[in-house]
Amino acid sequence: MENRIQDRPRHRMRDRAASGRWLFVALAVSLLAACAREAPEAALRGRVASLVAAIDRREPAALQQHLAPDFIGNGGLDRDGARRLAAGLALRHRETGIAIGPLQVEMAQDHATVRTTALLRGGSGGMLPDSAQAYEVQSGWRLEDGEWMLASLRWQPML
Structure with a gap:
């Protein structure tokens, strides 16, 4: 009888430990699922930041690497035209x-x-820019081979 009384707390402890492990596993799985849902948007935001950095560094070739092969912009601008436009702006302005x-x-x-x-x-x-313009920008991105590529870009002057 004495052994049974001593065994009961052990069983309860084992049951609590088992349920605690299941709770931990369930929590870990739900956190991983939440991270998986956020990962594509985080990767896209990182890709946008990388594109902006390439523009800021005045690197047309780096900019072009963010563009999908069938990229299309305002006025029928294609991938190669976007690179040429960036190169022309870099030549025209010492600082962009x-x-x-x-x-x-x-x-x-x-x-x-x-x-x-x-x-x-x-x-x-x-001290002041020779030219500046604010734009409303809408971009379309497509996931290709695990990497976000800029497929389309529309911009419109705000002023």
Whole structure:
């Protein structure tokens, strides 16, 4: 009888430990599932940041690597035309820069839409830019081989 009384707390402890392990496993699985849902958007936001950095560094070839082969922009601008446009702006202005506003991201299975505002500026190195313009920007992104590629870009002057 004495052994049975001593065994009961052990059984309860084992049951609690087993239920605690299941609770931990369930919590870990739900956290991993939540992370998996956030991962594509985080990767897309990182890709947008990388594209903005390439523009800021005035590197047309790096910019082009973010563009899908069938990229299309305003006025029928294609992938090669976008690289040439970036190179022309880099030659025209000794200093260029871009500042973007908060990103509004709409995710789907393997594509996404990103809306933002952008301020583009170009200058000759003085205190003030020679030119600056604010734009409303809408971009379409597509997941290709695990990497977000810019498939379309539309921009419109805000002023």
